Structures are given as structure tokens and as C-alpha cells.
Amino acid sequence: MIKKLLANVGEYKKESIITPIYVTGEVALDIIIPLIMAMMIDNGIEKGDTKAILMYGGLLFVCAIIALFFGAMSGRYAAVASAGFAKNLRDNLFSKVQAFSFSNIDRFSTSSLITRMTTDVTNIQNAYQMIIRLLVRSPLIFFFSLLMAFKINGDLSIIYLAVVPFLMIGLGFVIYFAHPIFEKVFRIYDRLNNVVQENLQGIRVVKSYVREDFEDEKFKTVSKDIYKNFSRAQSIVAFNNPILQSAVYTCMLLISWLGAKFVVGGTLTTGELVSMFTYTMQILMSLNMLSMVFVMVIIARTSAERVTEVLSEESDLKNNAHPLYDVPNGSVTFKDVCFSYANDSEKLALMHANMSIKPGEVIGIVGGTGSSKSTLVQLIPRLYDVTEGVVEVGGHDVRDYDLKTLRDQVSMVLQNNVLFTGTIKENLRWGNEDATDEDLIRVCKIAQADSFIQEFPDKYDTMISQGGNNVSGGQKQRLCIARALLKQPKILIMDDSTSAVDTKTDRLIREGMRKEIPGTTTFIIGQRVSSVQDSDRIIVMDKGLINAIGTHDELLATNPIYQEVYESQQKGFGEDDE
Template identity: 35%
Template sequence: MLGRLLVRYLSPAWPLIIGVVVFQLAQSIASLWLPTLQANIIDDGVIKGDVDYIWRTGAVMLAVSFVQIACAIVAVYFGSRLAMGMGRDLRGDIFHRVVGFSQREVGRFGAPSLITRNTNDVQQVQMLVQMSATLMISAPILAIGGVIFALREDPGLSWLMAVSVPLLLIIVSLIVVRMVPAFRSMQKKIDRVNQIMREQLTGIRVVRAFVREDHEKVRFATASGDVRDTALRAGNLMALMFPAVMLVLNVSSVAVIWFGAFQIQDGETQVGTLFAFLSYMMQILMGVMMATFMFVMIPRAAVCATRIGEVLDTEPSVAAPAVAEEAPAPVGRVVFDHVEFTYPGADAPVLHDVSFAVEPGTTTAIIGSTGAGKTTLVGLVPRLFDVTGGSVTIDGVDVREYDPDELWERIGLVPQRAFLFSGSIASNLRYGDGAASDDDLWRALELAQARDFVEAMPEGLEAQIAQGGTNVSGGQRQRLAIARALVKRPEVYIFDDSFSALDLATDAALRRALDTHLPDATRIVVAQRVSTIQHADQIVVLDHGRVVGLGTHDELTQTNDTYREIVESQLSVEEAA
């Protein structure tokens, strides 16, 4: 998966890749040339006393060093551009893929994990690319070139390389093999920390209401401690690697000097040649040591790449058709035809053989006990899920055959949990229609019974809303969410228990306003309060995912036991109050 990601996202950036290769190659060649020049100065300049030769060769060495520095700077620049560009493209693709997910895919991965995959996981792959651009070219050139140049300088000491290099590779391999499981475990535990943190921030009011701060601190400390322990295991292995590498490097240096001294004593080699061989030996081992950086990062990046690939390779269960049906003239007729729906992995369907029609310009209410499938049912209309049996049609066309943008243009959804984005009231309302004027916004607020409290705010439409709408009350948040749908002016409105936080007077005023100003719109209302739906044109009674009643309030009161029980239970509560 790591290789596939790198090929996919680095292929378009071939000019930068060529630049990295060229300048890393030039830097490596310069590095390999310097020890030979150094040997020449010692053997031909210092020993023979040729000062002019020392100056000339020293000037060449200085020039080569400047070229080496310049090439290194340019290579790092190109490498950084390459890595940052890949990170940008990868994050963008993950984001666009996640935006296209249905509730099924989001629930499968979980929001905390998706956030981690688009931040921490991408960062690990990005760091690998940057380190590769810096080290992957120069490391093998230094190692292989060092071997060639060292053999040319003194073949008699080559056996030291045959011992030290394999020894170093064995040590690094043993450590890296143990690091892979630790890195894989660490990413999952980071997901857990993000999950707990997100839950605590989202549910801070619940935590405080039940005085569970200490419990949440312990829960977070436990998850954070797991990450710490795993990171320590990986860190200890990483810390062991570099002393081991330095041990081999230093022992090899001592061995070269030790055995080289005997060769100098016997006249088999020269001092400059020994220094050059030692420099090449160091370059070989440094090349191997730089490769260890890659070996350290590759396991973790590979784990992260696998997690990223899982997201990118997941096809949304709610996808656009290959050839979308030509959208008919918008009328707003919704038909549920023998609808069945089963959640992935569930033993039984949530909805069984649900059939009814919602005519244009009418209000259809859906009521039932908790868990009856009301929210799931209305979620099938905008394709938050797709039916697993039967069909849902709008104006005679199956919703699965619509172009998604065309389908969503016809639907205004007010979800069960009203959510507002950070920004102004105006920016939130314009999610419904980005071109809406201020007059359109005020008109929608008036219909949603929200104009009064918005006008009372000093900034009016420009009053700021905190993320999630936490700086307004639940009733105000619901009315703003309703106004946002009204700004859109679709043919079909779906109110999923959207009046639950409203008092009875505001509820009644809102329903009257909708009936008066939206006489041609189709309205589907999910509600728990009988008073909210008793004037609906038809009421659908759900029980355990099945339609057990269909009719008006008066008809169902007389003929349907389930509906009558709901009515009587609410009347009993009201009478008791």
C-alpha cells in the first residue's frame, strides 16, 4: 500500500523528483571526491613538502565543498516541496472521499479514526517522503561508491568492510522487526485518545452535570498512558539502534587505524591512503546509518499508509448512478414502495415492507415508539442510507437514479440533532442557499419563529455562533436549523423530530406559518408529541419497523390501538400535570 500511494501521488511531480536525484547525485559525487583530494594533499603535498600543490588542491577541495553544500540545499528544497505537495494532495483526497461517505462508512471507521488518518497518518507518510528525498539517493551512492573508492585505495583492508557492513545490517534488521508491531499498535491507541478527547469536549455538559470529571480524567489518563507505554517501547528500540550503529562505526574506525598502522610500518601503504580509506569507511557506514533512518520510518509509514488506503479504497455505499435519470419537473411526490432496510451486520431488518405515498402540498407525520425506525425511514429519502429492499421515489424516479446534487436540491432536511457551524447566523443560514439575500434570511427566520431573538442580538444576522451552536439554547438552535432549510426552498421538507425543543405555543405558531407560506411544499414530519402532528393530512404509525397504522388523527384514534395508546399516554401526562 505504501508503494502504491507513493507512485500515485509522486508520479505527477516528476520534475521535482528529477531535481532531487540530480542534486543528491552531485552532492554524493562531491563527497566521494573529497577523501581522494585529501589523500593527495597528505601524500604529495605534506610528505613531499610541495606547498603550491597543497594550495592548489586545497582550493579545489574548498570549491568542491561549496558545490556540495549548494547541491544539498537545493536537494532539500526540492524534497520539501515534493513531500509537502504530496501531503496536500493526500489530505485533499481523503477529505473528499470522507465527504462522500454515507452514515454507514462514517460509522464503520469512526470520526476520531478518520481525523487521525487525515492528520497524523498523512504526516508520517509525508515525513518518509521528505527523508527519502534527502537520504535515499545519497545513502546508497555513499555506501556503494565508498566501497569502490575504498577498494581502489587499499584492497588489503577490504575485509574490514566485509565484517562491519553485514554486522551493521543484521543489528538494524533485528531492531526494525521488533519496531513494526509497536508502531501499528501506536496508531490505534492514538485513535483511542482522539475518540475520548472528542467525546469529552462534545459531552462536557453531561460530564459536569453528572460530576464525572474525575472519571473522565482517569479514562483519558489510561488511554494516554497506553500511547506513552507503546511510544516508549518503540523509542527504546530506536534509542538502541543508534548506539549500536555508532559502536560498529567506531570499532571499525579503530580497526582501520590499527591494521592500517601495521601496513604503513611495513611500507605497504601510505598515510594519505590510510586516511582516505578511513574516510571512505566512514562514508560507507554513514550511508548505512542514514539508511537506518529510513528503516525506522518505513514501518510506521507503512502502517499509516495501510490505514490511509483503507479510506481511499472504500467506495461509498451511496454512490451516484453511472447514468443519472433525467430529472422530471419538480412536484414533490414521495413514495415508499415496500421499503426494507437492514444495517450492516444486523440480524434483522430495521424496516419491514413499508409502503405509503406523500402527496405534494400535504403534511405526512411519522410517529412511533423509540427505536421504531422513524429516523432511519426519513433518512432514506435524501440517501443518507440506501434501501436494502423496495424503493423510494421522488416524482416517479427512484432516488438512487438521481444525480446526487439534483436530489439534494429537491430536499430540505432538518436533522434530529440540530447542528450549527462556527460563523455568523447569516453564514449558517446561507448553507441553504449561498445566494440568498438578507431579506430572504429574515423571511426564513420569521417563518421559523426565530426572528425575535435574532433581532434582539446586537449584531443581528452577523451575530457569531460557536461551533455546534453551543452559545444558543436548544430551542434557538432548532429554529435556526429550520430556518436554514427554509432558505433553500426545496420541494420536499423533512423535519426529523425538529420541534421537540420548542414550547407548545412556538410549535403551533411554526406549524401555522409553514401551512400558510408553504402550501405547495411536501412536508414529512417525525414527531413524538401528538399535538405536533394531530392536524397532519396523514399519520404513519410505525411499530418495530412496520407500518401498523395510516390515516388522520381522528381515524387512527378510533381504529388503531398503537396510536390510541400513544395519545392516551400523553393525555394522561398532561392531565397529571
């Protein structure tokens, strides 16, 4: 885990190395300063030597300034190193998620991935900054202060050896009991982010059903759960401070009592006693800093495990050793294809699918909810890999193609497609970033989108808000169809992508596509028979099986499922709107 995380330090190794160097310089001066103070007291103040006082005072001032400089520089480089480390970690996490297959993404919830890229990375960043600075400073301060204390008076320094084990045992109990609670807290954070995400995405539904109070209560329940667990964890961590304070005051009292006797007995000078107090504070404060680091590490350990889990996840979809970089045509063949979302041959969503589609054919797909219509077409661009059998495009197994090459030749338009924040032009150019304004207008006319775009004051420069919330569902679908057409793919998949437009517009879109992309193999999944009836062939799906394949007339004459769908729509909705 540590090795995988440290690989993200990258170009910030220099800052990560320089920080401990400056810290070491700062520690050296912190150790020297009490010695100078002792000499100033013994050789200057007690003897009334003004010259010695000025000399040692000047030396103290210079050491303090240099120590301040080293401290500032170590803080600066630690901040740069930790922020850069966090930046690389977020970038690599995001890149990893981009390479995931749908099945990989299914293993993590969206809210959990967001928490891991934000809260968890921030925790790791804070821990890293503490490690390269405080975790270097504290042991050095502890070791050298203890060494100097023993050098000044070994008998008095034995007090530390009695107190330190007490502190270590207390810290061990804090770590042991706090870590499991922090693990639980971050799982609850995932739930909290999920509640927020669902609420914001579905805010129109929430308001239309007047469910604000319900959503508010749901949020408060999760938030209260975080409060209870985090408070419990922090209560355990809070024991660290009284344990430390007890140790500090115990040492101070014992050193004061015994030190006074040694001074009276002549075995310890006043300056040495003062320096002992300083080293006592340094020793115990170094332990305090160590405890702070360990508390942060307890929290960061949970975050590190969650982040490493994503970094260690391997995509189910990979290129083979020698992938193909050219898709000859848009032919599609399914050879005894089975698929399971659980990768379990006993739980198949799609069973023994066989079909052969020629380049340029228009294929309609109909079937009831849950009949695996979308599952069938998602195997073509390798959004998922088959569990059994072979899917071929252009005469080659889709697994033989370079993944990017294959997906560049397959455009998908979903029922709930997404538009991104930016202008209409910028959204359309997702299909082809080099497209001219004339190309944009041409595909928008085919998709029946140009007419409503021209009504906007800024036309094609109109800003689309997040998620496309400032356009209607039908307008969003038409923009997504235009975006897919701009890609000029060999295969176009329209997964119920005209469900929000009227039947006349639907027909005009299909007619436009037949004229514009006659060589493109087109799959049209539709709930309305009118959307697929003029297809070259229609596939009827039923419970994960291809029930029948034929033309509209053939299926209407021979297939009970198609007959039932057609008749129910004729009775319910009548003929196509003209």
C-alpha cells in the same frame, strides 16, 4: 498501496525528481573531497609543497561550497515535495470522506478518521521526505565510498564486507519486532482522540455531573497505554544505534591497526589512510541514515496502511450510468421497502414498508424509540440505500437520480442539527448561497427565529461559535429550520426538529410553513402528538413496521398505539399551550 499513495504526488513530481538530482551532485562531491584531501597530504603537506597545499585547499573549498549548495537545494525541494504530497493526500482523504455514505462512515470512527488525516499523514510526509532524499543519498554514498575504498586498498576494505552483514541482520530484527507494536500504538491513538473528542463535545455534561476526575482518569489510562507501547517500540528501535556504533568503532580499530602496518610496509600512503577513515565514516553513516529511514518507514508503513484503507473504501452510493437531473415533484412512494444497517436481510431495522405520498402532503410520523422513524425518512435522500424494495421520488427510483440533484430537492432538519463557525447569515446561506438579506429575514420569521436574532447586538451578523454553543437548543433548531426553508425544497423532512421549542412556537412554525411552502411535501417526526395532529396523514411506526396510516381522528378512533401515546400526553402534559 504504494501506487495509490504516489498518485497524490500530483503537481509536485518536478520537485520529487529534482531532489534526487541535487542529492546525486552532493554525493559526487562528498566522494571526491576525501581523494583531494589525500592528494593534499601526500603531494603537499608531506613534501612541504606550499603551492600544492594552496591549490588542493582551494579546490577543497570550492567543492565544499558546491556540496553545501547541492545539499541546501536538495533539502528545500525535498521539503516542498513532501509538504505538497501531504497536502494532496489530506485533500483527497477529506474529499473521499465527503463522498462516503452513512454506512461507509459507520465503518470508521470519527476519531480514527481524524488521526488518519493528521498524525498518519504527517508520518507518511516525513517518510516521503526521507525516501526522496536520504534513501537516494545513503545507497549512493555507501556504494561509491565502498568502491573508492577498494580502489585505495582492497585488502583493507574487506573489513567492511564482514561488518555490513552484521548491521543488516541487526536492522532486520529491529524492523521485525518494532512494526507490530507501532500498529498497536496507532490504534490506541484512535482511542485517545475519541476520548478527547467526546470530552470536549460533552464538556457541559461532564461538568454538570462533576465527572472531571473520571474523564481525567480515562484520558490518563489511554495516554499511559500509548506511553507503554511507544516506549517499548522505541526501546527496540534504540538498539539500532549501539549496533551501528559497534560497527563503526570496530572498523576504525581494525583500519587503524592494519592501516598502520600497510603504511609502514609502504603499500599505503598517509593520505590514503586518512581518506580510508573518511570513507569508513561515510560508509557506516550511510548505513546509519538507511537505518533511520527504515525506522521511519516502519512507522509510516502502519500509517500508510491506515490511510490507504480510507482511500480504497468505495462509497455504497453511486450514480448509475445515465442519472436523472430533474426531480419532477415531491411525491414519495415506498414499495415493500426493507432496510438493514448491517446489510443483512436477517437483521432488518425497517420491514416491508409500503406507502404513497402525494406532492404537497404533510405527513406526521410517530412511534416509540427504536421504531425506525428516522430510518424511514433517511432512505428518501439516499443517506442509505434500501436493502430490499424501492423508494420513489417524483415517480422515479431514488437510485436513478444524480445524488446531488436528489439531495438538493430534499431538506432535512434533525433534532441535533449542526451550526458552523461563522455569522448567522453565513450559516443560513448553506441553504441558498445566493439568498438576499430579505430572503433570510423572511424564512427566519417563518421559523420564529427573527425575534431572537433582532435581540443580538449584531443581529444577522452575530458570530456563531463552534457547534452553535452560544445559542440555546431551541434557537439552534429554529435557525436550522430557516436554513432548510431557504433551500426551497420539493421535500422537507423534520426529524423531531422542534423538540426544544414550546408547543406555541411549534404550532406557529407549522402554520408558517403551510402558508409559505404549500407545494412542498413535508414529513414531521414528532414525539408530541400536538406536532403532528394537524398533518394530512400520520404514520404510526412500531418495531420497524408501519403499523397504521390515517388522520388524527381516524387513528384516535382505531389505532391502540396512537391512542396510548395521545392519552399519556394528555394526562402528563395537558392540552397545547396557547
